[in-house]
Amino acid sequence: MDRRKSIKALIIGTASTGVLIEACKTGEEKAVATTTAPVTDESDRMEEEKVFNKKLNDDTFFTAEEMATIGILADIIIPKDEISGSATDAKVPDFIEFIVKDMPYHQTPMRGGLRWLDMQSLTRFEKPFTGINEKQRLEIIDAIAYPNKAKPAMKQGVAFFTLMRNLVATGFYTSEIGVKDIGYMGNVPNQWNGVPTDVLQQYGLAYTEKELKECMSYS
Amino acid sequence: MGRTLQIKKQPKKYDAVIVGSGAGGGMAAYVLAKAGLKVCLLEAGPDYDPAKHSSQLKNPWESPRRGASTKFRPFGDFDACYWGWEIDGEPYTHAEGTKWEWWRARMIGGRTNHWGRISLRFGPKDFKRKSIDGLGDDWPIGYEDIKPYYDKIDELIGVFGTNEGLENDPDGIFLPPPKPRLHEMFIKKAGAGMNVPVIPSRLSILTKQINKERGACFYCNQCGRACKSYADFSSSSVLIKPAAATGNLDIVTNAMAREVLTSKDGLATGVSYVNKTDMQEYQVEGRVVVLAASACESARLMLNSVSIRHPNGLANSSNVVGKYLHDSTGAAMGGVLPHLFGRKRYNEDGVGGMHVYTPWWLDNKKLDFPRGYHIEYWGGFDQPSYGFGFDIQSQNGKYPINGKTKEAGGYGASLKEDYRYLYGSRIGMAGRGEGIALATNFCEIDPSVVDKYGIPVLRFNTKNSDYEIKQAKHMKETFREMMHNMGAVITWGDTDTAENDYGLANPGNIIHEAGTVRMGNDSKKSALNKWSQAHDCKNLFCVDGGQFVSQADKNITWTILALSMRASEYIVDQLKKRNL
Numbered sequence: 001m002d003r004r005k006s007i008k009a010l011i012i013g014t015a016s017t018g019v020l021i022e023a024c025k026t027g028e029e030k031a032v033a034t035t036t037a038p039v040t041d042e043s044d045r046m047e048e049e050k051v052f053n054k055k056l057n058d059d060t061f062f063t064a065e066e067m068a069t070i071g072i073l074a075d076i077i078i079p080k081d082e083i084s085g086s087a088t089d090a091k092v093p094d095f096i097e098f099i100v101k102d103m104p105y106h107q108t109p110m111r112g113g114l115r116w117l118d119m120q121s122l123t124r125f126e127k128p129f130t131g132i133n134e135k136q137r138l139e140i141i142d143a144i145a146y147p148n149k150a151k152p153a154m155k156q157g158v159a160f161f162t163l164m165r166n167l168v169a170t171g172f173y174t175s176e177i178g179v180k181d182i183g184y185m186g187n188v189p190n191q192w193n194g195v196p197t198d199v200l201q202q203y204g205l206a207y208t209e210k211e212l213k214e215c216m217s218y219s
Numbered sequence: 220m221g222r223t224l225q226i227k228k229q230p231k232k233y234d235a236v237i238v239g240s241g242a243g244g245g246m247a248a249y250v251l252a253k254a255g256l257k258v259c260l261l262e263a264g265p266d267y268d269p270a271k272h273s274s275q276l277k278n279p280w281e282s283p284r285r286g287a288s289t290k291f292r293p294f295g296d297f298d299a300c301y302w303g304w305e306i307d308g309e310p311y312t313h314a315e316g317t318k319w320e321w322w323r324a325r326m327i328g329g330r331t332n333h334w335g336r337i338s339l340r341f342g343p344k345d346f347k348r349k350s351i352d353g354l355g356d357d358w359p360i361g362y363e364d365i366k367p368y369y370d371k372i373d374e375l376i377g378v379f380g381t382n383e384g385l386e387n388d389p390d391g392i393f394l395p396p397p398k399p400r401l402h403e404m405f406i407k408k409a410g411a412g413m414n415v416p417v418i419p420s421r422l423s424i425l426t427k428q429i430n431k432e433r434g435a436c437f438y439c440n441q442c443g444r445a446c447k448s449y450a451d452f453s454s455s456s457v458l459i460k461p462a463a464a465t466g467n468l469d470i471v472t473n474a475m476a477r478e479v480l481t482s483k484d485g486l487a488t489g490v491s492y493v494n495k496t497d498m499q500e501y502q503v504e505g506r507v508v509v510l511a512a513s514a515c516e517s518a519r520l521m522l523n524s525v526s527i528r529h530p531n532g533l534a535n536s537s538n539v540v541g542k543y544l545h546d547s548t549g550a551a552m553g554g555v556l557p558h559l560f561g562r563k564r565y566n567e568d569g570v571g572g573m574h575v576y577t578p579w580w581l582d583n584k585k586l587d588f589p590r591g592y593h594i595e596y597w598g599g600f601d602q603p604s605y606g607f608g609f610d611i612q613s614q615n616g617k618y619p620i621n622g623k624t625k626e627a628g629g630y631g632a633s634l635k636e637d638y639r640y641l642y643g644s645r646i647g648m649a650g651r652g653e654g655i656a657l658a659t660n661f662c663e664i665d666p667s668v669v670d671k672y673g674i675p676v677l678r679f680n681t682k683n684s685d686y687e688i689k690q691a692k693h694m695k696e697t698f699r700e701m702m703h704n705m706g707a708v709i710t711w712g713d714t715d716t717a718e719n720d721y722g723l724a725n726p727g728n729i730i731h732e733a734g735t736v737r738m739g740n741d742s743k744k745s746a747l748n749k750w751s752q753a754h755d756c757k758n759l760f761c762v763d764g765g766q767f768v769s770q771a772d773k774n775i776t777w778t779i780l781a782l783s784m785r786a787s788e789y790i791v792d793q794l795k796k797r798n799l
Contacts, residue, residue, distance in 0.1 A: 040281055046326075185564055
């Protein structure tokens with residue numbers, strides 16, 4: 001593929017908007033990709049944290065095009081299935097936008113990785129990642145999703161996809177949908193009465209007489 | 220700005236001025252205020268009441284960073300400790316080639332709001348280590364001196380555990396412990412197979428209600444967030460709150476102590492401090508000054524309080540203030556228990572922390588290191604937080620998932636299956652041991668650096684010695700055998716060698732620092748006498764970790780509480796007798 005053509009396509013696709021946003025930080029264009037944080041209970045925050053969190057929420061890092069790509073990738077990694085919804089159902093892209101501002105060391109690997117992905121897409125299909133079809137997308141993803149069998153030339157893509165999978169999985173399983181999916185049943189007032197009997201039986205275990213005598217029991 | 224800086228003197232004269240509101244300061248405030256003395260407590264951070272300010276029962280999605288740490292909360296966004304390894308505008312420095320990690324809490328209650336609640340008494344041997352192995356020094360007191368205070372604290376604060384009749388892990392007055400969790404039963408079994416005792420842990424958490432002011436534990440596993448029901452021990456809820464209710468305690472928050480003030484004859488007269496809110500300078504007077512700012516902050520305060528009578532820093536004619544700084548040792552290992560893959564879901568939270576632990580079980584005379592360690596355990600179903608699901612590619616290619624071998628990494632519905640299958644199989648263990656208090660490990664005033672308040676800062680000069688390194692090596696060997704016996708697969712902590720001191724944590728990292736203002740009978744070799752009272756300044760006391768002669772293989776909080784109660788009762792008695 002003609003290299004100059006691909007770069008032009010890329011500029012139209014993403015970069016120009018990014019530059020525009022940077023240039024117009026105080027202008028109206030800033031509305032792109034802004035995530036409004038939900039109003040939360042801040043009684044547990046010290047003053048310095050409130051100021052810090054507000055600043056992070058007020059800033060924007062990803063462009064609209066980057067956010068679109070993140071959304072597509074997030075749902076490839078965590079799609080809807082018979083048990084739970086998808087990563088975008090769980091608002092994982094909003095989490096990723098926040099976390100790269102909170103942890104700036106993610107910014108360059110994410111921005112550069114997204115660009116790497118677009119370059120792969122342009123090289124293979126003459127369109128950025130958002131512009132290709134699902135089969136084409138999975139062709140690229142399959143080349144970077146399996147570290148042990150990926151080709152050496154794909155290493156940078158593997159590193160990016162691994163980071164993306166980490167952030168998407170963490171964002172999903174810490175969401176309300178994800179916590180329910182994984183089956184974490186705590187974080188509620190409870191009375192711990194020991195391991196359930198059927199589970200003890202399953203593993204061939206039993207509490208000792210000493211434990212039953214000394215430990216707290218609830219009837 | 221044109222504003223004139225002036226020193227404002229508090230008109231009210233107090234019986235006692237306390238610096239710091241953690242375990243030591245909280246207990247001093249409690250005992251002194253309850254005895255009817257007029258007390259002023261200075262705290263460098265803001266007010267904190269777990270009932271109002273805790274993050275307890277928040278879900279991970281209620282933190283925008285899903286519980287990840289920040290510089291404000293190094294143990295995570297929900298953790299109940301303001302600040303930690305670094306504080307904006309309050310630096311500390313290191314002598315070249317040395318390491319020290321310094322945790323500082325800035326809030327009412329200090330670190331007790333988030334601590335592990337591991338509440339262990341020192342045993343008889345722990346006060347007489349020099350007599351046993353020739354290293355360090357014996358304490359000027361023995362177990363029999365402190366036992367009555369441990370007993371009182373067990374009853375006042377509440378701690379669960381079991382009486383096991385162990386020689387150096389004394390019995391106490393215990394509430395019933397919670398039953399072991401599933402992974403803890405596997406740990407117990409593995410321990411039994413290699414003669415490592417695994418017994419109920421001893422945590423200051425109320426499995427039963429002990430008074431009207433505090434609730435019973437409701438098993439949310441979040442003691443680290445501080446308990447809104449006051450069902451665990453925090454100085455803020457259990458000591459400061461009732462002390463304030465007496466009407467005898469004035470609390471000044473955001474008050475950063477600068478110096479202990481002294482009279483011409485060398486006695487303490489009060490404390491000067493910066494009010495961090497208005498940035499003005501203040502002085503408060505008291506008949507007695509009690510330091511409880513943490514081992515290193517108390518030493519810093521003494522070293523910064525130079526006067527004609529105390530040219531080497533307050534009460535430092537012995538030149539030991541800042542020296543003998545030591546922390547608990549630490550090394551850890553972890554992995555997964557394959558027989559827990561695909562396990563049945565249920566609420567496994569339990570109390571905040573382990574339900575079982577291992578006290579030190581061997582004889583150091585038969586080993587190549589002088590002091591012991593205890594083992595802490597964790598595992599099972601955690602509330603997901605930032606980092607959950609990371610590096611799945613290192614796991615999902617390694618074990619068959621529901622009987623099917625897969626390529627590592629991946630995505631999609633198959634990946635979701637992997638996460639569900641592997642969840643709850645995690646296991647880990649960490650050793651916490653006794654380091655040796657050495658004069659060559661110390662903190663001192665950095666001659667050229669001040670913090671944002673103009674207060675000279677500490678420079679640290681500490682190194683792990685061979686004693687600690689060999690102990691870490693032994694920890695790793697024990698953990699490896701234990702993991703093997705359990706059928707666990709080790710996934711981290713097993714690649715350590717002599718090159719990295721066998722994974723031994725940097726000094727300071729375990730946050731049990733002590734020894735900088737140590738007590739002793741000889742005023743040439745110690746700063747305090749056996750009543751936590753300065754040899755050189757009879758109305759100055761230090762009731763935090765600073766006064767410790769040695770650490771023991773136990774967490775130090777229960778002993779800080781006991782020593783502070785003992786010193787405070789002594790202060791009440793001595794004031795009554797007009798000896799102070």
